[in-house]
Amino acid sequence: MSQNATENLLQVKDLTKIFNIRQGLSTKHFTAVDRANFSIHADRPEILTIAGESGSGKTTIARMILGLEDPSAGAIYYKGRDVTKINKKERRSWFMREVQPIFQDPFATFSPLKRVDSYLYETARNYRMVKRDRVDAYIDEALHSVGLSLQEVKGRYPNELSGGQVQRISIARALLTKPSLLVADEPVSMLDASLRMSIVNLFMRLKEERGVSVIYITHDLATAYYAADRIAVMLRGWIVEAGPVEDVLARPLHPYTKILKESVPQADPDRKWEETATLATLETEEYLRAGCKFASRCPATMDVCKTTVPDNYAVAGRTVKCFLYDEKTVGAESVARHVQGEIPLMPAMT
Ligand SMILES: Nc1ncnc2c1ncn2[C@@H]1O[C@H](COP(=O)(O)OP(=O)(O)O)[C@@H](O)[C@H]1O
Ligand SMILES: [Mg+2]
Structure with a gap:
């Protein structure tokens, strides 16, 4: 499937995850993600939203892409290679560098007992991004692209910073490896409404200025409409409607998308x-x-x-x-x- 390398940065093909659930005394299998298909273009960066109510399989898709959960079936091609089949060493040295996660709770990403800048130094060191004497400048540059500076952040503990600032720092940390794709699972749902737009605007800027694509998972259709190029709407493991965000959200066709759009998140x-x-x-x-x-x-x-x-x-x-x-x-x-x-x-x- 090497032709994918030129067409798509990421292509998810018939991706499936089966979990077991206990019902009384018996165990049943259910398909949390059922043959999901979508892709991110290689020729231009884009923001793809995966939307849908809680319990529709969004996080399970993100976890499979990030290698935190093994698919039951299907494939995930990144730059044309099926990353469900690459070895640990390559995953660390190549894939994990290029595809970075952003999680929902920024405070869970950082220990309350460690200074936040120590994480930035650790990442820069682990991935050997620059020579020792350039590390400060390199980290400062990443922080600038999220609207912060090393001076503001240095020596601070997470509880001395706002949720919005901590989420920005986690994005800056992700940027240190020069990723092509961010997988952001509900990155704004724990932030005040007033801060949500600033993170979403940041994703748009990273796309424009650094060519980073984003899988933006959310149940907030307003920010999705504002920021995303395309959207995939999920319901109980299925992608029920997918296409350009203006078409799908301005004129939803699936009855579920219509109801989702009308209901207050x-x-x-x-x-x-x-x-x-x-x-x-x-x-x-x-x-x-x-x-x-x-x-x-x-x-x-x-x-x-x-x-x-x-x-x-x-x-x-x-x-x-x-x-x-x-x-x-x-x-x-x-x-x-x-x-x-x-x-x-x-x-x-x-
Ligand atoms: N490790 C697991 N074991 C069993 N069921 C799971 C596991 N992870 C998620 N699920 C179930 O899979 C379904 C989809 O979950 P999830 O991907 O977290 O949805 P979303 O992120 O859209 O809320 C839910 O019914 C959830 O309870
Ligand atoms: Mg989730």
């Missing part, structure tokens, strides 16, 4: 326990469901949705995994109407 920590329990039950039910996983919540459910898994249909510049866009199921005329935004509203199946 909710932060997990605020959820009450009962609510969380109900959601967990729904999550398990939906993951194990035959047919379309959205059928019980969808306002447009048809009989076929209860029994059969839809394909990914190519319509209006994107792919949609929904029978409303299958000419064989509903006819060409109906597909055209649905693309125009007329979704038949039917009582949801229970």
Whole structure:
């Protein structure tokens, strides 16, 4: 598959993860990520958002790309090579340098007992990025590209800095290895709303000025719309709609994307326990469901949705995994109407 090297920086092909869950006395398998396909262009940097409610498989995809979780099936090509098959040494010396993670909780990245700059020196040293006498200048440059300086950061402990500053420092640390791709899993969800845009703007600047691509995982569609070039919307392990962000979010076609767009994004920590329990039950039910996983919540459910898994249909510049866009199921005329935004509203199946 070496032709991928020229076309794509990253190509995820039929990526699948199966977990076991205990239900009473029995153990069931469920597919947390089900044959996910997407790519990042090689010829121009881009921001790809993976969106979807909690429990849709976003983190599992990120962890598989980063090598923190083994795929059950499928492949991950980076610069044309399947990185699920490279050895540890190459992973460390090549892949981990080029593909850097950014995590949700910046304070979990750094120990409260260590000065934050020690992490920057450690990374610069481990990857032997510059000669000893150039290290300070090199770290200062990385901090400048996130709007900070070594002078501001030197000798500070994490609790002396704001969440936004600490997240910037974790991004600066990632930049020290000169990566081509950042995999950022909910990087702003623990920050105040006022700071979110500054991190998202930073990703856009890194793309423009340093040619860094970003996989930006979020359930916040507003920042995704603002920053991303393309979006993949996930539901219970499936990518249900994917395409240019203006098309998908300005005119969503999958009923789930529509509902996601209309609902106010909710932060997990605020959820009450009962609510969380109900959601967990729904999550398990939906993951194990035959047919379309959205059928019980969808306002447009048809009989076929209860029994059969839809394909990914190519319509209006994107792919949609929904029978409303299958000419064989509903006819060409109906597909055209649905693309125009007329979704038949039917009582949801229970
Ligand atoms: N290590 C694991 N073992 C079993 N189930 C897991 C594990 N990690 C995640 N899951 C389950 O996989 C599903 C997808 O989880 P996750 O990828 O964290 O979703 P998201 O990041 O979209 O919230 C959830 O139902 C979650 O409970
Ligand atoms: Mg997650």
